[in-house]
Amino acid sequence: xxxxxxxxxxxxxxxxxxxxxxxxxxxxxxxxxxxxxxxxxxxxxxxxxxxxxxxxxxxxxxxxxxxxxxxxxxxxxxxxxxxxxxxxxxxxxxxxxxxxxxxxxxxxxxxxxxxxxxxxxxxxxxxxxxxxxxxxxxxxxxxxxxxxxxxxxxxxxxxxxxxxxxxxxxxxxxxxxxxxxxxxxxxxxxxxxxxx
Numbered sequence: 001x002x003x004x005x006x007x008x009x010x011x012x013x014x015x016x017x018x019x020x021x022x023x024x025x026x027x028x029x030x031x032x033x034x035x036x037x038x039x040x041x042x043x044x045x046x047x048x049x050x051x052x053x054x055x056x057x058x059x060x061x062x063x064x065x066x067x068x069x070x071x072x073x074x075x076x077x078x079x080x081x082x083x084x085x086x087x088x089x090x091x092x093x094x095x096x097x098x099x100x101x102x103x104x105x106x107x108x109x110x111x112x113x114x115x116x117x118x119x120x121x122x123x124x125x126x127x128x129x130x131x132x133x134x135x136x137x138x139x140x141x142x143x144x145x146x147x148x149x150x151x152x153x154x155x156x157x158x159x160x161x162x163x164x165x166x167x168x169x170x171x172x173x174x175x176x177x178x179x180x181x182x183x184x185x186x187x188x189x190x191x192x193x194x195x196x
Contacts, residue, residue, distance in 0.1 A: 001031055001034060001035065004031075005027050005028075005031055007025065007027075009021055019039070022035060022039060023039075053077075053078075056077045056078050056081065057077045059077075059081060060077035060078075060080060060081055063080075063081065063084060065084050065183060065186075066080045066081065066084065067188075068182050068183060068186060068187070068188055068189075069083060069084060069179060069182070069183070071182075071188035071189040072136075072140075072175070072178065072179060072182065072189040073136075073139070073140035073144035073146035073149060073189070074135075074136035074137060074138070074139035074140030074141075074143075074144055074146070074149075074175070075136055075179075079132050079135065079136050082128060082132045083129065083132055083133070083136075083179060086103075086126050086128050086129040086132070087099065087129065087180070087183070090180065090183040090184055093180065096176075096177040096180045096181060099129075099176060099177070099180045100173055100176060100177065101122070101125060102125050102126055102129065103125050103126055103129040103130045103133070103176060104121060104122050104123045104124050104125030104126065104127070104129075104130045105121050105122075105125075105130055105133070105169065105172060105173040105176060106121065106122050106173075107119060107120070107121055107122070108120055108121070108122050121169060121173075129176075133172035133173070133175050133176045133179075134168060134169060134172040136172070136175060137149060137153070137168055137171040137172040137174075137175050138168055140171075140175065141153045141154075141168070141171060146191065147191060148191035148192060149171055149174065149175060149191075152170075152171055152174055153167050153168065153170075153171045156170055156171075178192075
């Protein structure tokens with residue numbers, strides 16, 4: 001709508017300054033009415049999102065394993081609850097490889113004669129448990145800048161020339177293994193040595 005009215009703004013429209021800019025903006029009647037309705041909708045959704053976030057945090061406080069999970073970088077209340085819920089009883093898995101396979105983050109292996117090649121991830125398994133570690137890995141690498149996961153990710157990107165998508169999925173797989181081991185041992189996150 002701003003483009004249609006020839007209006008530009010260099011900052012973020014969702015910051016306090018951006019919202020002030022939008023409130024003071026003079027547009028034609030139809031555009032002002034539409035802008036007012038959109039801002040009201042955003043305000044209503046913001047209230048609902050904050051209410052839901054508080055409820056998620058309340059539920060997370062009641063789950064014993066969440067303190068352990070949330071000690072890892074990139075894991076917050078929502079992602080921790082999701083991982084905890086999707087893994088379920090951690091004792092049902094004997095090894096980390098089983099959780100990785102359950103999530104569908106295991107590579108497809110093609111074998112022919114003496115050759116063996118690992119390809120894309122299988123994507124066979126729990127889609128939620130495949131999706132959420134990728135989101136958490138992105139946060140851990142780019143926002144939390146965890147040394148263990150960041151160094152692993154950037155090693156794949158820079159030294160092995162892997163695209164972002166491949167590197168972040170490999171990082172998510174590594175994060176899932178770490179989370180599984182944390183839950184099994186009931187120990188908080190302590191970054192191990194970096195390995196590729």
